Amino acid sequence: MKRSKINELMKDTVEFLSENQIYLPKFAYWTLKEWKSKGNEIREIIDNQLGWDISDYGKGDFSKIGIIHFTLRNGNINNPQARPYCEKVMVMSEGQKIPMHHHRTKIEDIINRGGGLLSIQLYNSTEDNNLANTPITVFTDGIERTLEPGGIITLEPGDSVTLKPEHYHTFWAEKGHGKVIIGEVSTVNDDYTDNVFLEDINRFMEIDEAEEPLYLLFDDYEKYLNVV
Numbered sequence: 429m430k431r432s433k434i435n436e437l438m439k440d441t442v443e444f445l446s447e448n449q450i451y452l453p454k455f456a457y458w459t460l461k462e463w464k465s466k467g468n469e470i471r472e473i474i475d476n477q478l479g480w481d482i483s484d485y486g487k488g489d490f491s492k493i494g495i496i497h498f499t500l501r502n503g504n505i506n507n508p509q510a511r512p513y514c515e516k517v518m519v520m521s522e523g524q525k526i527p528m529h530h531h532r533t534k535i536e537d538i539i540n541r542g543g544g545l546l547s548i549q550l551y552n553s554t555e556d557n558n559l560a561n562t563p564i565t566v567f568t569d570g571i572e573r574t575l576e577p578g579g580i581i582t583l584e585p586g587d588s589v590t591l592k593p594e595h596y597h598t599f600w601a602e603k604g605h606g607k608v609i610i611g612e613v614s615t616v617n618d619d620y621t622d623n624v625f626l627e628d629i630n631r632f633m634e635i636d637e638a639e640e641p642l643y644l645l646f647d648d649y650e651k652y653l654n655v656v
């Protein structure tokens with residue numbers, strides 16, 4: 429993806445979230461110059477992968493396969509007891525989908541915080557990371573539900589579902605209902621190691637750097653900040 433496109437998506441996301449009275453922490457808006465002026469006090473932002481995360485999963489068709497995440501808080505996978513939780517806010521445009529995946533260790537609640545409708549398709553995972561042909565049991569806002577393999581749940585604003593590591597899931601914003609604001613409350617998250625995709629997928633995109641970043645993605649920290 430071109431850096432100019434990432435910058436545009438960030439601008440649109442900030443505007444859309446603030447129209448919905450959701451505000452990001454100050455570091456979401458630091459310029460490259462501000463990032464470079466910081467010292468060791470921002471170690472946790474970098475080490476715990478806080479911040480912007482935009483992906484087209486290497487497919488190059490962001491309007492169909494893609495999502496915008498912002499990690500608001502997170503512990504560290506190397507010491508998960510110190511802070512065992514993570515919170516993200518995500519935005520999906522209608523018709524957008526993320527690839528089928530499950531997590532190695534993360535338990536996550538996926539929450540429709542407002543806007544459109546969010547549909548989630550679910551399967552159990554087999555031991556060798558394929559889709560199981562068995563009924564799947566999940567909790568939606570504390571209510572136990574059992575679905576056929578590949579069953580779909582549609583979350584309206586306010587609704588949520590709890591996904592365990594063995595639950596394969598893909599989700600999308602239903603067409604005709606606008607953008608969705610998605611919350612994620614989970615155990616500690618490490619996006620470099622915890623995702624298991626059904627297809628061979630690139631979690632992080634190649635970026636064509638024709639202009640300077642408006643704000644940094646967390647995957648940029650190493651490249652732009654000489655992080656050790």
Ligand SMILES: [Fe+2]
Nearest residue numbers: 529531536597
């Ligand atoms: Fe997930």
